[in-house]
Amino acid sequence: MTFASEPYAEDYGIFPEIEAVSDLIQILRERNDIVLVVKLHPRENENKYSEFTKCIRDKETDSIRMIMVSDVIISISSMVLIEAAILGKK
Numbered sequence: 001m002t003f004a005s006e007p008y009a010e011d012y013g014i015f016p017e018i019e020a021v022s023d024l025i026q027i028l029r030e031r032n033d034i035v036l037v038v039k040l041h042p043r044e045n046e047n048k049y050s051e052f053t054k055c056i057r058d059k060e061t062d063s064i065r066m067i068m069v070s071d072v073i074i075s076i077s078s079m080v081l082i083e084a085a086i087l088g089k090k
Contacts (some may be wrong), residue, residue: 004080
């Protein structure tokens with residue numbers, strides 16, 4: 001499962017993306033068969049989600065490749081969602 005992050009905190013001073021990742025980790029806490037990958041936006045700091053040890057942070061992988069290897073793509077309003085829809089991903 002991939003969460004496509006966006007720089008809301010950096011741009012607007014609000015943190016819905018942090019709350020969303022926290023919620024996803026809580027939902028998945030008893031599921032050892034699902035890995036949560038946070039795909040960082042290019043403008044985000046690599047340590048943005050460092051408080052969450054139950055997810056993998058990725059800034060290097062191309063978004064199309066990340067979509068192709070993920071079963072589910074989650075985001076708030078990232079363009080990655082449109083790319084995922086075009087590629088037939090949930």
